Amino acid sequence: ACALFGYTSFAAFYIIVVWMPRYAQAFANMPESAALKTISYYSMGSLICVFITAILVKKMVRPVWVVVLYSFIAGCTALAVYAFPSPFVCKAGSFVIGFTAAGGLLQLGVTTMNEFFSKSKALATSIVMILSSTANFTIPMITGYLSKVNMKYIILFDVVMAFATTVIGIIMFVRFYQVFK
Numbered sequence: 001a002c003a004l005f006g007y008t009s010f011a012a013f014y015i016i017v018v019w020m021p022r023y024a025q026a027f028a029n030m031p032e033s034a035a036l037k038t039i040s041y042y043s044m045g046s047l048i049c050v051f052i053t054a055i056l057v058k059k060m061v062r063p064v065w066v067v068v069l070y071s072f073i074a075g076c077t078a079l080a081v082y083a084f085p086s087p088f089v090c091k092a093g094s095f096v097i098g099f100t101a102a103g104g105l106l107q108l109g110v111t112t113m114n115e116f117f118s119k120s121k122a123l124a125t126s127i128v129m130i131l132s133s134t135a136n137f138t139i140p141m142i143t144g145y146l147s148k149v150n151m152k153y154i155i156l157f158d159v160v161m162a163f164a165t166t167v168i169g170i171i172m173f174v175r176f177y178q179v180f181k
Helices: 002-027 032-059 063-083 087-100 105-116 121-149 152-179
Strands: none
Touching (some): 002 063, 002 105, 032 063, 063 087, 063 152, 105 121
16 A cells, blocks of 8 residues: 555646646636746645645654645645646646645655565555656656647546545554554
8 A cells, every 4th residue: 555655645746737727717717827836835835745744744743644634634735736736726726736645745755665664664665665666667658648638637647646645544553553452
């Protein structure tokens, strides 16, 4: 589950950073300059999240909790962007997905996997990162095909990846508390 998390969590943020400007132009009728700013909102969300998550994980919650929460929020946000494309939703959605999916979700998955396999941290990290690299290779092929069918399906694919990440996160969560009572 942790290894698959590497694939789906990477996909969930990668799709948005690559496709949101084109989606915002096509479906929210945003001019190109405004649509490109969605990436700035995404980056701001990601940057802010790094600091907030560092505080949360250090003082309040285990990373496995954040994995489930952030991936669920990212999925709901991507669903809102898909269902209600407007300039506001695209801007806000970019920020929220940047915050939840790009702000350290993959790293929290690696941290969780390292807790499971504390004697083989390098191997565990390598496995997660190999799957995220696989996503880096396959997601552009999948989204390229989807763009020829209907660009709106790309955001729907992001919804699927984010909710798959949530399901995998729940599996990790349950297993975590079975192993580390």
